Amino acid sequence: MSRILAIDYGRKRTGIAVTDPGQVIASGLTTVPTHQLIDFLVKYVKEEKVERIIIGHPKQMNNEDSENMRYILPFMGKLKKQIPDIPVELVDERFTSVLAHQAMLAGGLKKKDRQNKALVDEISATIILQSYLESKKYMMK
Secondary structure (H helix, E strand, O other): OOEEEEEEOOOOEEEEEEEOOOOOOEEEEEEEEHHHHHHHHHHHHHHOOEEEEEEEEOEOOOOOEOOOHHHHHHHHHHHHHHOOOOOEEEEEOOOHHHHHHHHHHHOOOOHHHHOOHHHHHHHHHHHHHHHHHHHHHHHHO
16 A cells, blocks of 8 residues: 655645555654755655645634635645646644644643644644544545
8 A cells, every 4th residue: 555645734844744554553754844845745755655645724613714725725736736646635624733732741742842843743744644544434434
């Protein structure tokens, strides 16, 4: 099988998570400066088999797109041009930052480590990917 890659897109930096090849476990991969993101992804998909790319879809509580979508849509267009053979899909990312902070607290990370925004972005990408995997399981039942 191949991996699924998830992106928590940010204007300055972007968190990335991937599954194992069996698509069972979501793990944080890294955080990349957003201006280097396309190059990183092109290189990654040349080295690893990736079946699908998931991008966190920022929504407000009323289910409307949040401000950040105006940056994500052009990025998605560039990504689809650079990597046309891999489907790109949006997945609701509401509460992922809150869940990431809760996970850091539960994991016993010190306050200084919890303030590491790159780590929060990577954990958020992992949460986005895990929720996608879980929703896929439910759809198959």
